[in-house]
Amino acid sequence: EYAKIITDHPNVTALEPHEFFQRVRAGILPRFDVVVTASSVEHSGLGRYNDALNPWGDLIAIARAFCVSARHARLVIAVPTTFQRDAEHEATTEEEAMKFGTDWLGFNGARTYGPVRYPYLVTNWQFAHRVDPARANRTGCNPHCGKEPPAWGQIVYVFQKRDH
Numbered sequence: 001e002y003a004k005i006i007t008d009h010p011n012v013t014a015l016e017p018h019e020f021f022q023r024v025r026a027g028i029l030p031r032f033d034v035v036v037t038a039s040s041v042e043h044s045g046l047g048r049y050n051d052a053l054n055p056w057g058d059l060i061a062i063a064r065a066f067c068v069s070a071r072h073a074r075l076v077i078a079v080p081t082t083f084q085r086d087a088e089h090e091a092t093t094e095e096e097a098m099k100f101g102t103d104w105l106g107f108n109g110a111r112t113y114g115p116v117r118y119p120y121l122v123t124n125w126q127f128a129h130r131v132d133p134a135r136a137n138r139t140g141c142n143p144h145c146g147k148e149p150p151a152w153g154q155i156v157y158v159f160q161k162r163d164h
Contacts, residue, residue: 031070038078078154080112125159
């Protein structure tokens with residue numbers, strides 16, 4: 001991590017990687033209700049931030065999150081997708097999420113997810129909904145957004161654990 005994660009919410013505990021692994025080793029790691037990743041997992045395994053090179057780093061990270069999350073857990077994820085700036089083609093259902101344009105790897109920077117890699121990324125998670133601050137029925141967009149999402153924005157998707 002780049003800096004210590006700080007929260008003042010009484011029901012939220014943020015763990016940095018070393019704290020996480022200490023709790024695993026001590027056998028005191030609880031199951032998590034929510035896993036949140038925003039513009040980070042697409043870099044996993046590419047070595048840009050001194051992590052080990054691993055072509056499956058992103059998939060492993062989300063799989064590990066699945067393993068330590070509760071049965072009712074949610075995954076809130078924002079990663080670059082090929083249609084993230086095309087409001088008429090943004091996925092609103094799981095079926096549509098499988099119809100992205102193309103996958104892309106900008107080694108060693110980041111991945112952009114398309115029809116090949118995105119389904120692997122969210123394996124074992126079921127699409128719940130999309131959070132889009134640029135839509136009129138959503139909050140969080142400043143008055144200057146207009147009808148388009150911000151150019152720097154990534155669409156936030158929410159998934160829930162699949163029952164197996």
